[in-house]
Amino acid sequence: MSTSSTSRISFLKGHGTENDFVIVPDPDNALALPAPVVARICDRRAGIGADGVLHVVRSAAHPEARDMAAEAEWFMDYRNADGSIAEMCGNGVRVFAHYLQREGLVEQGGLAVATRGGIKQVHIAKDGDITVSMGRALLPEESATVAVGERSWPSRNVNMGNPHAVAFVDDLAHAGDLLSAPPVSPAAVYPEGVNVEFVVDRGPRHVAMRVHERGSGETRSCGTGACAVAVATARRDGTDPAVTGLPATYRVDLPGGTLTITEHPDGSVDMTGAAVIVAEGTIDPAWLETATG
Numbered sequence: 001m002s003t004s005s006t007s008r009i010s011f012l013k014g015h016g017t018e019n020d021f022v023i024v025p026d027p028d029n030a031l032a033l034p035a036p037v038v039a040r041i042c043d044r045r046a047g048i049g050a051d052g053v054l055h056v057v058r059s060a061a062h063p064e065a066r067d068m069a070a071e072a073e074w075f076m077d078y079r080n081a082d083g084s085i086a087e088m089c090g091n092g093v094r095v096f097a098h099y100l101q102r103e104g105l106v107e108q109g110g111l112a113v114a115t116r117g118g119i120k121q122v123h124i125a126k127d128g129d130i131t132v133s134m135g136r137a138l139l140p141e142e143s144a145t146v147a148v149g150e151r152s153w154p155s156r157n158v159n160m161g162n163p164h165a166v167a168f169v170d171d172l173a174h175a176g177d178l179l180s181a182p183p184v185s186p187a188a189v190y191p192e193g194v195n196v197e198f199v200v201d202r203g204p205r206h207v208a209m210r211v212h213e214r215g216s217g218e219t220r221s222c223g224t225g226a227c228a229v230a231v232a233t234a235r236r237d238g239t240d241p242a243v244t245g246l247p248a249t250y251r252v253d254l255p256g257g258t259l260t261i262t263e264h265p266d267g268s269v270d271m272t273g274a275a276v277i278v279a280e281g282t283i284d285p286a287w288l289e290t291a292t293g
Contacts, residue, residue: 008282011041012099013048016091016275018220018256022050023099023277029061035083037288042081048283051219052089053079054096065114072114074100080215088117088161090223090271094130097122098275117161130275134160134224136267137231144184146196148176155184155196156232160269163194164228168236172200175210178218197225199233207233208253220256227269230261241265 009031012023022041024031033055042050055077059065065075076096078089093113100106101124111122121133138159146155146167151174155165165184169175175182175198182196193214202208209229211222230250234240239248241263249262259273 009285009288010280011048011283012277012280013050014054014095014099014275014277015256016094016221016223017254017259017273019089019091019222020050020220021052021054021092021095022048023054023056023095025056025099025103027056027058027061029057031055033077033079035079038079038083039081040288040290041283042083051081051213051216052086052092054092054099055079056096056099059114064116068114068119072112072119074105075114078115080213081217082215084215085116086162086215088115088120088224090132090134090160090225090227091221091273091275092223093120093122093132094223094271094273094275095277097124097130097132098277102277115161128274129272131270131272132223134227134269134271137228137263137269139231139235140189142189144186144189144194146198147183147185148174156228156235157189158228158231160224160227160231162224163190163192164197164225165190165194166197166199166228166232168232169198169200172198172208172210174198175212178210178212180217181212181214195222195225195228197222197229199229202251202253205249206251206253210255221254221259223259223271223273226252226254226259227261227271231263231269234263242267 057075059069059075108124113120123131140157143157153167155167158164196212199209211225234248262270
């Protein structure tokens with residue numbers, strides 16, 4: 001597989017609550033996308049610009065997804081903006097599903113999408129909103145302290161297929177500029193890095209957040225992060241559905257928009273929000289080659 005070709009490479013640009021992605025359709029997994037190439041594509045000045053790349057591949061054509069092909073035809077091969085590989089991206093799944101519907105590859109209603117975080121069940125509604133069944137949150141007992149400058153906070157360790165440290169703060173400005181990853185200690189709690197969420201209350205069942213995504217920096221939205229925040233908030237508020245027997249629904253405001261997160265008594269977490277495709281075009285492979293030259 002290679003990015004070298006005389007043919008231009010098709011792409012689309014989309015976002016979910018302003019968490020933006022370059023979509024690279026590649027059903028047969030014919031394109032190599034090494035980290036420098038992905039980083040070049042995501043560069044906001046020298047490239048197209050994005051928080052990550054959604055590499056669209058048939059599950060049967062990708063070695064990491066072949067064992068999921070019987071249940072999910074399509075695999076979301078997700079890459080962070082720095083080119084690193086990630087297990088999951090909640091906003092990315094919504095944009096991925098919207099792309100598949102837009103191209104006539106799937107229909108309105110239910111859809112299974114393979115990811116490195118497992119198979120995600122998606123529902124595309126008539127009004128365009130997309131609900132993703134994000135699976136169950138894991139709540140490891142180990143926790144870490146999050147620091148920004150002189151301030152520090154305890155955090156809740158939540159895993160949504162990828163790791164999160166959720167810190168409740170008095171003011172979102174206390175998160176600082178989030179240009180670099182906030183230190184967490186002990187770092188051994190998150191050996192592969194962590195997404196860090198800073199959360200404030202806005203009202204009953206209503207919170208707002210900012211997030212530093214590992215490998216991408218601060219983003220306008222993070223779907224798995226919003227889920228982690230809702231789960232952590234439910235535990236703080238005493239509304240754990242496993243205890244109350246009732247679903248817990250939270251409105252989570254992000255810089256790029258609002259997501260609705262519902263945790264059910266069986267532990268499953270649903271995320272609902274919009275997805276938008278804003279443009280499509282072609283990538284010049286000769287330009288891409290300069291990324292690895």
